[in-house]
């Protein structure tokens with residue numbers, strides 16, 4: 001089973017929920033937790049442990065100047081500005097390249113060859129006997145987040161229970177993460193903004209046909225609007241985590257509330273039961 | 281010599297646009313004949329990498345001098361590779377005003393590296 005954890009925006013405590021849930025699940029079964037928030041992965045902060053890195057590369061064009069006649073076709077074709085033919089140079093901007101391969105196809109002189117270039121890495125560790133953490137890391141300034149996410153997901157493939165921690169928002173990387181998931185856990189906050197973003201994230205899950213449930217985090221006890229929204233959209237509210245200084249303190253120092261605060265392991269065990277119960 | 285000035289509208293009376301690659305129009309002026317040609321910028325709504333693409337557009341039209349407000353890093357690299365001379369016009373005048381200031385030697389070059 002593949003469980004994606006998403007939220008319409010950052011700072012809802014999505015990773016906190018993912019980390020606590022993974023820790024709980026890893027008590028009774030093998031779990032692979034994949035940090036798909038490749039621009040700002042943070043799950044390793046909850047699970048410090050020695051990791052092995054695998055590079056992620058993307059093909060980028062290399063010009064064979066013995067063949068190129070500076071016709072300019074490649075530069076005109078590239079929608080991303082990763083190639084520009086000015087005077088007698090073909091300038092390449094590899095970090096703008098989306099690796100579509102188009103320039104090599106349109107070059108009438110066969111002067112473009114694709115060469116691999118590192119855009120990030122996937123880092124793999126085993127912080128608990130039954131938990132494997134796979135972290136996708138996109139290098140600074142790179143654009144191909146989905147490529148690194150795909151590589152991270154690929155490495156997890158084949159395991160019976162996989163959790164994907166998506167990046168905040170609803171852009172391409174999130175779609176890439178949710179693709180192929182069996183269940184989507186939406187983490188939200190009980191603020192008007194939280195609801196707005198939940199609406200967006202729930203829309204994505206619905207669009208992709210993935211069953212979803214909601215965790216309300218940092219609840220101030222006034223969740224009527226969120227509850228109302230969830231009822232209208234048939235989204236079960238699986239857990240409500242109150243706003244508390246105690247929880248915030250544990251979380252901010254990279255602690256897990258399931259391990260460090262009494263009562264939470266049971267509640268996360270219940271949550272995992274509900275999620276696994278919808279297994280296809 | 282062909283000079284390209286970034287503009288908000290076509291024609292030499294149009295106000296100069298400060299952005300380089302996102303300028304609505306590029307006005308090309310041939311300083312020998314005094315003839316001008318205005319091109320609507322196809323990149324105005326493009327997603328990314330507009331700098332290098334704009335430079336290729338200028339290069340294709342034979343321009344060697346560009347007058348604009350400021351240029352981004354990618355555009356600067358492409359302009360430098362293309363051997364362009366780039367000048368800053370920060371006033372609120374027209375394309376013709378910018379060109380006059382350039383001809384009079386009153387514009388500061390924009391460093392490209």
Ligand code: SF4
Pocket residue numbers: 063067068069070071072073074075085090106107108109110111112
């Ligand atoms: S399309 Fe090929 S031949 Fe033409 S400029 Fe590009 S690399 Fe050179």
Ligand code: SF4
Pocket residue numbers: 060061077078079080081082083096097098099100101102103104
């Ligand atoms: S592979 Fe695609 S994105 Fe990359 S330079 Fe070529 S055309 Fe542009």
